Amino acid sequence: MKNTVLLLLIFSFCNSCTKLYNLKERLTIDVTLVNENNLPLSNVNIDVFADNYRSIFFPEIIQGRSAKFQFPDYNNDLITFNETGQDGKARLHFPRDGGNSKNNDYQVILSKDEEERKPLSIFLKIDDFEDFYVEIPPQKLYLQAHLTSFFVSTNLSAEYSLLDYELIGEVAHNFITVEEFSTPKIYKEPQIINVRKNQTLQLNYTLVENLSGGSNTISNQVFIEIGENQVEYIIENL
Numbered sequence: 001m002k003n004t005v006l007l008l009l010i011f012s013f014c015n016s017c018t019k020l021y022n023l024k025e026r027l028t029i030d031v032t033l034v035n036e037n038n039l040p041l042s043n044v045n046i047d048v049f050a051d052n053y054r055s056i057f058f059p060e061i062i063q064g065r066s067a068k069f070q071f072p073d074y075n076n077d078l079i080t081f082n083e084t085g086q087d088g089k090a091r092l093h094f095p096r097d098g099g100n101s102k103n104n105d106y107q108v109i110l111s112k113d114e115e116e117r118k119p120l121s122i123f124l125k126i127d128d129f130e131d132f133y134v135e136i137p138p139q140k141l142y143l144q145a146h147l148t149s150f151f152v153s154t155n156l157s158a159e160y161s162l163l164d165y166e167l168i169g170e171v172a173h174n175f176i177t178v179e180e181f182s183t184p185k186i187y188k189e190p191q192i193i194n195v196r197k198n199q200t201l202q203l204n205y206t207l208v209e210n211l212s213g214g215s216n217t218i219s220n221q222v223f224i225e226i227g228e229n230q231v232e233y234i235i236e237n238l
Helices: 002-016
Strands: 021-034 045-050 077-083 089-097 105-110 120-125 133-140 147-155 160-168 175-177 192-196 199-211 214-226 231-236
Touching: 021 105, 045 089, 077 089, 120 133, 147 160, 147 214, 192 199, 199 231, 214 231
Parallel strands: 021 133, 120 175, 147 231
Antiparallel strands: 021 089, 045 077, 045 105, 105 120, 147 192, 160 199, 199 214
């Protein structure tokens, strides 16, 4: 009797882990990849996962935004893959998630971890598709050997706090969203960011000065020379 109950529980658990897809609705993604000289990148692997992040870092946590992405219910669910052609382009088709939520999430991973180029993840929601289609504008992939680390940290007194900052230059992001195709990526917390070696990087940041009876917002812009080794910039009181 105990064995029967155990088998039923195992079956029930496994059955609940079956991810359903709507085979009548096919989603399509067009991707274009270029190298550091803006030339087409061919034979680059592209994987599309459903409800998968492969990391403890989530966009809504890192950016301090309202939640855009749900925690993954089904990890490592590879639903399609392809490689770019000689023109740097690839088209991928896959069935829509069978769930009813409008927040069904997809991760498009450009380049694998073991390849010589730094991978880039693109997070998509079902609402990012128009008529079941998304075109990803040309994305630049960087050679790992051409990257170094840029560390943004703070040394602020109690009356100051960091609101946000952005980097203008050759930056190799870990992930981007559809909204960030056309707007600069905004960071909320001090962190280490991969950037291309031997460039001048522009850092724009905003501080909030807490005053008695109110607050004052202060913006600043600095230019930082990036060489071969890691560079740290410390944001201090203005």
